[in-house]
Amino acid sequence: MSRTEIEVFEQEELARVRISMAPPLRWVNSYILRGEEGVTIVDPGPRSNLTESEWRTALSELDISPRDIVSIVVTHHHPDHYGMAGYLQLLTGAEVFMSRRAHEETERMWGEGSAMNDALLQLYRKHGMPQSWYGQLPAHMESFLAQVTPSPEVTYWEEGDALVMGGRDWIAVESAGHAPGHLSFYDPERCLMLCGDAVLPQISPNISLLPGSDPQPLQSFMESLAKLGTYEVVKAFPGHRNPFTHFAERTQALLAHHEERLDRIGSLLTERDQTGFDVCTALFGLDLGIHQMRFAMSETLAHLVELVRRGRAVEIADPEGSIMFRGAGRVG
Ligand SMILES: [Zn+2]
Ligand SMILES: [Zn+2]
Incomplete structure (x- = not known):
């Protein structure tokens, strides 16, 4: 790792370390906060041989x-x-903090006897995805296991609780939608927000409908954006891309983006009944890898269930057993 991949903010209290991950995101921002209480790492990144060596280099460069x-x-x-939290806990003995709901999601995804992979395949199949796509899912989903092993012992940190990081009180702000139980952390003294993937600059955070998880993720996300937009934020430290200043405007832009996408899907459904997969390919095309297809499909379904919740579309069962969506008011 070159020195330029560590960047220091706020009088050396807060450092950003870029940890490698798969394209298209390429890196996740891990933050290191130093205070009298010791060192805190926020979002250590996915586990791999490469990221283990990046952490060794970063800690030695920062003399930690x-x-x-x-x-x-x-x-x-x-x-x-979350991926490396358990590995780093073994290495350091540190306490790992996350919300109870986020911890439940780790169990749902990777816990013993998790039925997620099969349930996801069934969900996509029911929504019209052909076998040539859903057949790729099991191997793809299993590939994440190595990135999150071993799992950590967790201490819960919930909305409104303060924790000292870098010598300052940071308050947890629940900001679900991109992920259930997602927490952002706010320093009210300096108006700083560590916002994870709840608000990203340039990128629209993925909003995914997943079986057994949040049944209305887009509604949750939009409520979180509205809430986060009320905070006075001088600088935001996101999970991807670079720290940014226009936090409240960014929450507004993301809300507008989703309203536009809902309108676009609403108009597609006035033309004819469509499966989730039909809508997904109309929006995102087919020139995707399986990872991007999973994000595209779950994002499309998140919008479709939001249109249904708002009374702008209805679900109808197709005789073949799949589910079609119909624009409200259109007669089939
Ligand atoms: Zn992320
Ligand atoms: Zn994320």
């Missing part, structure tokens, strides 16, 4: 020894944020 690390804080359960 493993025993200096007292807390590992996880914004949400996705492998690119």
Whole structure:
């Protein structure tokens, strides 16, 4: 790792370390906060041989020894944020903090006897995905297991609770939608927000409908954006891309983006009845890898269930057993 991949903010209290992950995101931002209480790592990244060596280099460049690390804080359960928490806990003995709901999601995804992979395949099949796509899912989903092993012992940190990181009180703000139980962390003294993937600059955070998880993820996300937009934020430290200043405007832009996408899907459904997969390919095309297809399909379904919730579309069962969506008011 070159020195330029560590960047220091706020009088050296807060450092951003870029940890590698798969394209298209390429890196996740891990943050290191140093105070008298010790060192805190926020979102350590996915586990791989490469990221283990990136952490060794980063800690030695910052002159941090493993025993200096007292807390590992996880914004949400996705492998690119939570993945290395257990490995680093073994290395450092640090406490790992995340919300109870986020911890439940790790169990749902990767816990013993998890039925997620099969349930996801069935969900996509029911929504019209052909076998050539859903057949790729099991191997793809299993590939994440190595990134999140071993799992950590977790201490819960919930909405409104304060934790000292970098010598300051940070308050947890529940900001679900991108992931259930997602927490952002707010420093009210300096108006800083560590926002994980709840608000990203340039990128629209993926909103996924997943079986057994949040049944209305887009509604949750839009409520979180409305709430986060009320905070006074001088600088936001996101999970991907670079720290940014226009936090409230970004929440507004993301809300507008989703309203536009809902309108676009609503108009597609006035033309003819469509499966989730039909809508997905109309929006995102087919020139995708399986990872992007999973994001595209679950994002489409998240919008479709939101249209149904708002009374702008209805679900109808197709005689073949799949589910079709119909624009409200259209006669089939
Ligand atoms: Zn995420
Ligand atoms: Zn992420």
